[in-house]
Amino acid sequence: xxxxxxxxxxxxxxxxxxxxxxxxxxxxxxxxxxxxxxxxxxxxxxxxxxxxxxxxxxxxxxxxxxxxxxxxxxxxxxxxxxxxxxxxxxxxxxxxxxxxxxxxxxxxxxxxxxxxxxxxxxxxxxxxxxxxxxxxxxxxxxxxxxxxxxxxxxxxxxxxxxxxxxxxxxxxxxxxxxxxxxxxxxxxxxxxxxxxxxxxxxxxxxxxxxxxxxxxxxxxxxxxxxxxxxxxxxxxxxxxxxxxxxxxxxxxxxxxxxxxxxxxxxxxxxxxxxxxxxxxxxxxxxxxxxxxxxxxxxxxxxxxxxxxxxxxxxxxxxxxxxxxxxxxxxxxxxxxxxxxxxxxxxxxxxxxxxxxxxxxxxxxxxxxxxxxxxxxxxxxxxxxxxxxxxxxxxxxxxxxxxxxxxxxxxxxxxxxxxxxxxxxxxxxxxxxxxxxxxxxxxxxxxxxxxxxxxxxxxxxxxxxxxxxxxxxxxxxxxxxxxxxxxxxxxxxxxxxxxxxxxxxxxxxxxx
Numbered sequence: 071x072x073x074x075x076x077x078x079x080x081x082x083x084x085x086x087x088x089x090x091x092x093x094x095x096x097x098x099x100x101x102x103x104x105x106x107x108x109x110x111x112x113x114x115x116x117x118x119x120x121x122x123x124x125x126x127x128x129x130x131x132x133x134x135x136x137x138x139x140x141x142x143x144x145x146x147x148x149x150x151x152x153x154x155x156x157x158x159x160x161x162x163x164x165x166x167x168x169x170x171x172x173x174x175x176x177x178x179x180x181x182x183x184x185x186x187x188x189x190x191x192x193x194x195x196x197x198x199x200x201x202x203x204x205x206x207x208x209x210x211x212x213x214x215x216x217x218x219x220x221x222x223x224x225x226x227x228x229x230x231x232x233x234x235x236x237x238x239x240x241x242x243x244x245x246x247x248x249x250x251x252x253x254x255x256x257x258x259x260x261x262x263x264x265x266x267x268x269x270x271x272x273x274x275x276x277x278x279x280x281x282x283x284x285x286x287x288x289x290x291x292x293x294x295x296x297x298x299x300x301x302x303x304x305x306x307x308x309x310x311x312x313x314x315x316x317x318x319x320x321x322x323x324x325x326x327x328x329x330x331x332x333x334x335x336x337x338x339x340x341x342x343x344x345x346x347x348x349x350x351x352x353x354x355x356x357x358x359x360x361x362x363x364x365x366x367x368x369x370x371x372x373x374x375x376x377x378x379x380x381x382x383x384x385x386x387x388x389x390x391x392x393x394x395x396x397x398x399x400x401x402x403x404x405x406x407x408x409x410x411x412x413x414x415x416x417x418x419x420x421x422x423x424x425x426x427x428x429x430x431x432x433x434x435x436x437x438x439x440x441x442x443x444x445x446x447x448x449x450x451x452x453x454x455x456x457x458x459x460x461x462x463x464x465x466x467x468x469x470x471x472x473x474x475x476x477x478x479x480x481x482x483x484x485x486x487x488x489x490x491x492x493x494x495x496x497x498x499x500x501x502x503x504x505x506x507x508x509x510x511x512x513x514x515x516x517x518x519x520x521x522x523x524x525x526x527x528x529x530x531x532x533x534x535x536x537x538x539x540x541x542x543x544x545x546x547x548x549x550x551x552x553x554x555x556x557x558x559x560x561x562x563x564x565x566x567x568x569x570x571x572x573x574x575x576x577x578x579x580x581x
Contacts, residue, residue, distance in 0.1 A: 077504065097121050098394055100172045100477060107475055108173055112162035116168065123168025136304070139559035139572055142410070144452045145499035146562050147489050152456065152566055158486070172196070174460070174479040176486075180493070180518025182470055183482045186461055187525035189216075193461035193469075196479050206382030209530065221530070223369050223383060227361040228530050235356055236280045237433040240538050243279065244545040247272045251550065251578055259580045261448060262555045264499035264573040266402050269542075273398035274390075281389045283357035288340050295333045304328045337383045353543040358389055377419050393566040396455045397535045401542045402574050403453040403562070404446060407575055409554045411501050415443045419547040426544060436540050446539055447510060450521035452501065455567035457485040459523060487518045527574050550578045 073502045090563045108115070116124055131153045140149040148155045156178060157165050166175045176182055186193045194213050209220045226232070247268050252262040278289035305322040306315075315323075344359055347368075362377075362385060369375035377385070408415035421441045426432065459482040463474050474480075491498045494505070494517065513519070522529035527533075555575035563571035 073440070082148060084412070101168070101173070104173050104475060104477060108166055108175070111164075111472060112165045113166050113175060115157060115166040115173070118168055118171075118173075119480060121161040121171060123170050123172075123197070125168075125170060128167070131156070133304070136563060136571060142483050142558075142560045143499070144407075144501055145489065146244075146453070147485060150562055150568065151485070152565055154458075154481075154483075158426055160463075167385060169196075169479060172477060172479050174481050176481050176483050178483050179470075181460075183487075183518050183520070184524060185469065186480060186482060187459075187520070187523060187527070188485070191525050194468050196460050197387060208381070208388035209385065210388055211384070215335055215528070219375060220367075220377065220381070220385070221319060223365045224530060227358045228363045228534060230533075231248055232356075232361060233275055233533055234433050236534075237406055237537070237541070239279045240276050240541045241431055241474045242274055242544070243275045244538075244542045246275075246544075248545050248549050249484045252580070255410075255578060256548075256579050260577060262557065262575060262577050264571050264575050265405060265552075265578075266574040269402045269405075269574075270394075270398045270569070272536070272542065273401070276397070277393040280534075281358040281359065281386065281393065282340060288336060289390075290385070292333060292334050293394065295329050295336070296387070296390055296425075299326060299329055299333075303328075303565075320361075324504055327506075333387070337386050338379065339450065341379065341382055341386070355529070358471045359386065361506060364513035392531055392567060393534065395473060395569075396529075399453070399455045399544075399567045400446065400449060400535065401541045402537065403512060403568075404449045404543060404575060405546070405552060406558075406560075406570070407449055407452070407501050408445070409552055410447060412553070412567070414441075414445055414501070415551065416548070418445055418543065419551075422446060422483075422544045422547050428548065431544055433537075436537065439540055439544070441503070443536075444506040444544055445545075446501040446536065447506045447513075447521075451488045451519060452499075453484055453562055454521050456487060456521075456523070457564050458566060480573055484518065484520060493517050549581060551581060 076581075097120060100124075111450050131394070135149065135152050154176075157167055162432060163176070163178055166173050168174070168187050177186065191214065195211065208223060209217065212220050250268060251263070271497070274290065274293040276288075278286035278293065282289040302322045302325060306320065306326070338431050341359070341363075345363060345574065346453070348360070348363060355378035362382065366376045366382070410420065418441050423440060425435050425438045460479055461482065462479045465476050467474050467476075469480075485491055489498050522532035522535075553576065557575050559572040559577045561573075
């Protein structure tokens with residue numbers, strides 16, 4: 071027995087030592103080794119602080135930035151990314167920050183950014199990414215063979231024909247929103263109104279109808295839950311990288327966990343009901359969910375490999391965030407920019423009336439909206455829905471003339487490039503849609519303008535977002551002129567995308 075006891079003690083000692091060594095390496099030895107490499111390569115940043123890195127200062131500055139609106143300007147980077155701007159201003163372009171025990175290097179060279187995005191197997195999304203996976207899942211989070219499988223199954227949902235099929239739903243939802251505004255202006259012909267809740271609901275309505283068809287009322291629950299999850303994230307920012315964070319019994323953390331369970335239950339119910347209806351020959355397959363399930367069934371029959379229920383749920387979560395947040399942001403900032411730049415509002419309206427008149431919109435003629443397209447791209451440059459793309463190395467990897475060790479995160483600082491005077495000229499902070507007059511490829515050659523990312527993992531829903539935004543602007547501009555309200559507060563603020571934190575008060579006038 072004494073020998074057995076000694077063996078048990080020896081095993082426990084070895085396990086504790088091994089576990090302790092891993093923790094020590096994670097929280098101190100590896101970060102300090104990476105810090106030495108960074109400084110040897112000429113990168114500058116704050117010294118590593120045990121476990122938290124720069125998170126406390128970053129979270130403090132972000133929470134402070136949320137309290138007040140900013141000046142009315144398109145030069146928004148110092149305000150929306152105060153900590154990142156401070157680091158780059160202090161240490162220069164070759165700088166880094168600490169996200170917990172992981173260093174994050176800023177990449178601002180467009181050629182290096184394109185190289186990273188063209189090599190998705192070498193530069194993958196950072197894992198684990200706190201909170202992200204429970205809100206946006208599916209294609210955006212998968213890697214390697216799993217990503218290839220998901221992309222192949224989902225591709226049919228976003229082809230041109232299906233987009234045309236969804237056109238009437240988008241148009242109907244936009245008309246419903248405009249009708250609500252018409253009721254508000256009925257008595258006086260104008261109204262001072264916060265348009266953001268309407269636009270936000272519009273995007274949720276469109277994705278609910280196009281993703282879930284007849285189940286769109288249930289789909290709205292998903293929209294509500296995900297919105298609440300995003301709000302809860304900022305209440306938990308200070309515990310973001312603490313070990314065992316999900317077990318900390320704060321009110322916000324408990325609600326966040328309850329929402330995850332509710333979201334899964336709602337989606338599981340919708341999917342199960344639709345699958346049974348399809349099997350009975352009663353289910354529609356002309357919405358995103360139906361097309362996804364049909365494509366998945368075909369893949370299973372032909373290759374024996376498809377998406378599990380959990381994976382379908384993750385893709386549906388992604389439909390909502392990617393499908394609603396990106397588009398609603400684009401529409402609201404377009405209205406703000408056209409309120410500030412009335413000459414472009416007039417040009418856009420005249421073009422819409424020339425192309426469509428006052429009759430029904432035509433999907434095939436959306437491509438003739440040249441000025442509207444230029445305006446949308448300029449808004450995407452100044453107010454991109456995704457302000458930074460993160461990647462990381464899982465092994466020593468060559469990038470340019472550097473060999474980057476494993477465990478380094480790369481922040482592809484796209485919004486910095488979008489606003490960089492060295493890239494776009496002295497008018498980089500100005501609203502000038504004419505810079506896109508010869509098309510995106512000419513305007514962006516070598517400039518790293520990637521509003522929907524780039525490479526093999528370019529956003530699958532970019533045409534969906536642009537189509538909805540064009541329809542919305544066509545319907546709105548034919549019915550109203552608009553300008554900033556005296557009560558307007560400029561408040562672009564990055565969450566998953568970049569909504570107006572204090573809304574968007576505009577004065578709408580009937581035409």
